[in-house]
Amino acid sequence: MDTRAQLCHARRVWTAILLLAAVAFAGVVQAQSADAPPPVPDTLKQRIASCTACHGEHGEGTPESGFFPRLAGKPAGYLARQLKDFQDGLRKYGPMEYTTRYLTPDYMREIAEYFAAQDVPYARSPMPRIAPEALKRGEELATRGDPSRQIPPCAACHGTQLTGVQPNVPGLVGLPYDYLSSQLGSWRTKTRATVAPDCMAEIANRLSVDDISAVSAWLAGRELPADMHAQPAGSITPPLHCGVLGAGVQP
């Protein structure tokens, strides 16, 4: 067991103890006040009902439709950046812009860390009907890129297993086809953007429409690696200079 795994184990044991204590305590409280309404829990989970109503209590999203994206386990820096991008109108979606508008950077960071720390299994999503050649093209784009069109492989930034890289790069495997393809589309239609230089906007514009379907389908259908956690920070050298990977990206 390396130190990291030991830490994880210790954390799990402690969580279990704390949970048991909490359950015992909750029992006492309930016994005390049978009639009075239960007090509002002073927890982040209770505070962010506005988020969990759509994204799920653990940020599991709606994998069956892909409409509300999964947040669980995505790197905290990435999630905090997305909240900030909605707040600044770089990402355009009315309900998210409304929800984030008057949150402080500290609070957004805390919310991001809550969802980053959620560890729930990935559910499989419906796959589109797609020709085997297209899937092959998708695999090629994801793992080797297309140098003739200056398209780097997804894995160059999103990690060798495409599970993301701490603290700012999200994983791609296990996400629904509809979600992945619509994100690539929204970079092209400028409803999704981020701090300059916006590498993903450039890459999405170099992909053809067929490429977007191909790479989204291959990523969505890929067998999940045993460890879905993002790679440690600094474990990759990105081929592009991107705003989100540069210094001073803490929102």
Add this chain to the structure above:
Amino acid sequence: MKIFRIGGAAVVLLGLAVAGWLFLRGGQPSVPRSASQVDAAVLKDPALIAKGEYLTLVGDCASCHTEQGGTRFAGGRVVGTPFGDIPAPNLTPDRTTGLGEWSFEAFRQALHSGVDRHGQFLYPAFPYTSYTKVSRDDALAIFAYLQSLPPVQQAARQPGLGFPYNVRNTLKAWRALYLHEGEYVADSSKSPQWNRGAYLVQGLGHCNECHVERDAFGGMRSDQSLSGGQIPVQNWYAPDLSTQANGGLAGWSEQDIVDLLKTGQSAKGAAFGPMAEVVARSTQHLNDADLRAIAAYLQSLPARPRVAYEPSQLDTKPILDQGAKIYTARCADCHGKQGEGVAGVYPPLSGNSSVNEPTGINAIRVVLLGGFAPATPGNPRPYSMPPFAQQLSDADVAAVVTYIRQSWGNQAPLVQERDVIKYRHTPID
């Protein structure tokens, strides 16, 4: 037929000629920067600049004069009006696109009279109907602060106004009706605190710009001060602010008002929609003396006449039954079985000004959008409400909103499915 067309054209031409004659002259150009009576050294006084910074927070200037995600005061946000879109200009001292070439006299003329340095009338999306009450000293401090900002080169977009609103001189008639030029005059029968509150609320705070119903010309009647109104285009209802009998804030204590303005939340309700923005960008930064002055002034607003709504022609029982079912399943956990809320956490719905306002817009949109109270130092990790837009149909939203508007002593008119349909798609900004 042809003769009618020629006749029609003649009438239009004649109308234009009359309008041109009436409105030919705009305002007076102001003095150039070189001829200003204000010494440049005065504008560099750090104490004056600090005072000005505070006053820009009171006036919430940055809200309009900053684009979403843009540089503060560099302009660019578009203010939507029923007459068209009006982009707020750049207030940084850039010489070509900002206030770099403006004299204090020109700035003061804009604030006080709504006329720019060339003598052009400004559109009243810039609330000079209120700012006219700002004292010369305060205007000087604001100008000194704005001139101390780093210049940002960012040209304002052209207003998106159609004819005849794009002819600025047509504002002459509007100004004659609605602009009552003049600084605030203290009422010597009232305390200095009351006068400070009145000055802030009526002047720089420009509360009336939302909290009064606007008429078909976008003007506000001066005898309806702070009596509430629907905000055009944004489609939120800014409630009546009287704390006395039948007032929108009936029963609010001084502390409740201070709490809401300072933290975004009070025991009586939370700020949302445009008021969340006002708290986030403006009132949370006010000092306690000013907040107490505002509260004291609002508490002196008179009682309002009781409004008796006509009973609905519809059979409301099935609607209320459906609403009660939804309320129990979705709302009661937080807002309480009797709409009592949880002090300091979830606002009460019983007696809530935004539940009982005449239109129902606020309750409809809050149910659809949910959201957080603004995060402030006094409430840094606000609780939030889930958005129900994805979960409830238009009929269900109408039912639950009608239920909360007619329960626990609330007596507001019912809302219908068609109202929900209308506001479901109102853009959020």
